[in-house]
Amino acid sequence: MHAFSSLALPAPFLANLASLGYQEMTAIQAAGLPAVLSGRDLIAQAKTGSGKTATFGIGLLQKLNPRYFGIQALVLCPTRELADQVANELRRLARHLDNVKVLTLCGGVPMGPQIGSLEHGAHIVVGTPGRIQDHLYRQTLDLSHIGTLVLDEADRMVDMGFVDDIGRIVEACPARRQTLLFSATYPDSIRRIAAPFLRDPLEIKVESQH
Numbered sequence: 001m002h003a004f005s006s007l008a009l010p011a012p013f014l015a016n017l018a019s020l021g022y023q024e025m026t027a028i029q030a031a032g033l034p035a036v037l038s039g040r041d042l043i044a045q046a047k048t049g050s051g052k053t054a055t056f057g058i059g060l061l062q063k064l065n066p067r068y069f070g071i072q073a074l075v076l077c078p079t080r081e082l083a084d085q086v087a088n089e090l091r092r093l094a095r096h097l098d099n100v101k102v103l104t105l106c107g108g109v110p111m112g113p114q115i116g117s118l119e120h121g122a123h124i125v126v127g128t129p130g131r132i133q134d135h136l137y138r139q140t141l142d143l144s145h146i147g148t149l150v151l152d153e154a155d156r157m158v159d160m161g162f163v164d165d166i167g168r169i170v171e172a173c174p175a176r177r178q179t180l181l182f183s184a185t186y187p188d189s190i191r192r193i194a195a196p197f198l199r200d201p202l203e204i205k206v207e208s209q210h
């Protein structure tokens, strides 16, 4: 058994996890979180429902400075539906922190309101690669203060043709950052694409769900 309380997290963070019903870590959380919290890059292969969101969410929130109102973490997801799910889970995981702003940026909706939201500021952006790249191109999104970059469901993003967008987004992030990659499958094609984005990553593979 791996209790969240075995992690070096502040008491309010642990209390919030307990209030969400998070007592024991899932297998991927137990294998990945110590490395993530130490600042290491991670490649994690695990299927749906294994608790990947908290594996990167706890890591990026623990590093976040809520008093600095700039984008410190970027999570790339293949679809709007997944981006919304991740953003909502991050908001729940951040309840012990003061006013952490999580903004979703996905395609299929007008740019104007998103640009307005970006002008108001955010701590965390969750979005799809095409729309994030659009904002970079228009210079409406500043990724120069990103400390954590997450590629969620990387295999699906590659299947959907987002490789070039992801490459340009990674280039706009600081070289000095933590990169966390999650994928249900990890074929050689994704390994080759991912290699330049990660530095000495811990690679973990979890077969069972818990």
Ligand code: ADP
Residues within 6 Å of the ligand: 021, 022, 023, 024, 025, 026, 029, 046, 047, 048, 049, 050, 051, 052, 053, 054
């Ligand atoms: P994945 O991204 O691997 O598909 P999620 O991160 O979406 O999985 O988690 C699946 C569900 O399990 C979510 O409802 C989440 O709140 C819940 N969950 C994740 N980790 C834990 C945990 N340690 N204890 C209890 N519930 C958890």
Ligand code: MG
Residues within 6 Å of the ligand: 052, 053, 152
């Ligand atoms: Mg997920």
